[in-house]
């Protein structure tokens with residue numbers, strides 16, 4: 338027997354810029370109104386719920402706000418070089434170069450800023466926060482990220 342909680346709300350959106358690299362190509366910088374959603378699976382605690390909905394929403398909202406109005410960069414992308422100087426970050430792909438003020442970027446510990454890997458990043462951050470919050474009845478956590486309506490990348494893993 339298991340129960341599932343889902344949070345699918347506009348407040349879990351973030352408007353961010355990114356580009357991905359693929360097949361020896363690098364996309365031009367562009368943006369999306371991303372939408373995240375979360376699903377938690379588990380057992381009921383003594384009070385009849387798996388985890389507090391309000392706390393779950395608050396954590397996810399905070400994580401999404403960290404990405405909002407930022408340029409999302411994949412720190413582990415082997416095709417990109419990052420150089421920090423005088424409060425700015427230079428991102429280089431072959432002969433192409435972007436320079437951003439440091440407070441405009443978020444360096445994410447992923448290899449590419451695809452919807453799948455953004456979902457993975459958010460899921461791992463969410464798990465850490467749930468652990469801090471003492472979640473005792475959760476068995477599985479899934480996070481999805483969409484770049485636009487009707488298509489999303491979903492990542493899930495056990496919560497131990």
Ligand SMILES: [Zn+2]
Pocket residue numbers: 355356367368369484
């Ligand atoms: Zn894109």
